[in-house]
Amino acid sequence: MILLNVDKEKCIGCGICAEICPKNYIGMTDKRIPVDAGHVCIDCGQCGAICPRAALNHTHAPLTNQVTLDTFQVLNAEIAEKFLRSRRSIRAYKKDIIPKNKILKLLNVARLAPSSNNSQSVQYMVIDNKSILQSITQATIAWMDEAIINKEPFSDNFVDLAEHYHKTGQDVILRNAPCFILALSEKNFMRGRDNTHFSLAYAELFAPSLGLGTCWTGLVETCARSGYQPLLELLDIPENLIVTGGIIVGYPKYSYKRLVDRSPLIVTWHSTS
Incomplete structure (x- = not known):
């Protein structure tokens, strides 16, 4: 051709x-x-x-x-820096339901992220059914409980969260977010997670322009990737796909007043001078 x-x-x-x-x-x-x-x-x-x-x-x-550009759009350095530093992982959400067209707008930007060899391998599963969301949290907690009982090497990280859930009933997994977006990729594609990280990073950065907040759901991803059947059966993922990431999405309940600092910059130079 x-x-x-x-x-x-x-x-x-x-x-x-x-x-x-x-x-x-x-x-x-x-x-x-x-x-x-x-x-x-x-x-x-x-x-x-x-x-x-x-x-x-x-x-x-x-x-x-393709979209014709009169000029290549670039934010000035000050606005870009403040915008990127303002990104926060949101863990408290309003109960408002997000319209489907707004989620589609978010994902339509996420799909434009770079991907290995332009493979564009990421698919998305959107869950906004409250009952299913609660079941996902319960399944993930059950998996954590089993890991703690069996003294799995990573289970020490689960103890405090699992105890808090059992004592208070608070959703420490999906944080009562009204929407959960799972990223999926072909099982035999090695760069599925890499592509997902780029894609969901785009979603995270674009979300505030839609009035939305997001947070990664690493525990659900790890639970699914471990092959925990109660969760996989609940998600009903096609046999040829695996979970490669996920974010919760919703309208932030609170707004941040300050920009948080990070660890000092560490750079190693290899220069000619």
Whole structure:
């Protein structure tokens, strides 16, 4: 199949498309026309996106599906730094239900995150049924209880949370969030978790613009990845998929008043000077 469709009247032979191609798929003829160089193409669409004359159209990433930019949008450094530092893991939510169209808007940005070799491997399962959410918490706690009884190597980290749940009934797993988003990937795909981390990071950073807060749910992911059947049966995940991450989502009950500091920066330089 021909992947590169070049409008020779528009093409100026600049070669930028070949220079930025991540897989060296694009070569240049003696007449400075982009051609298939015989390598693997990952259909990333960067070649068409960067062409100054819109002369190159990729079959699997057509220009009709790309958004034209008058200028490349960049936040100034001060706003960007404050925005990134303002991100918080939210663990207290209002009871308000999130409209489905708002969740879809969040995930439509999450899917645009970078992925290994443009694999775009992440799928999403959205759970906003209160009964199922409660059952997920109960199943995860039961798994933690078993790990504590069996003195699993990691179980010391579970003791305080499990005790608090049993004493108070407070949801220490999903934090009574109205929505839980699970990320899924093919079982045999090695980079599924890496792709998920990028994707859910995009979701976390975009969420505040929708008035939403998020928090990672590492315990549910670990429980699912351990093969704990009560949870897997509850989630009813297709046989070919595994859980690669998850976040709870909701409207924050409180707003933060200050930016929290982190550990000091540690940098090692290898310089020529």
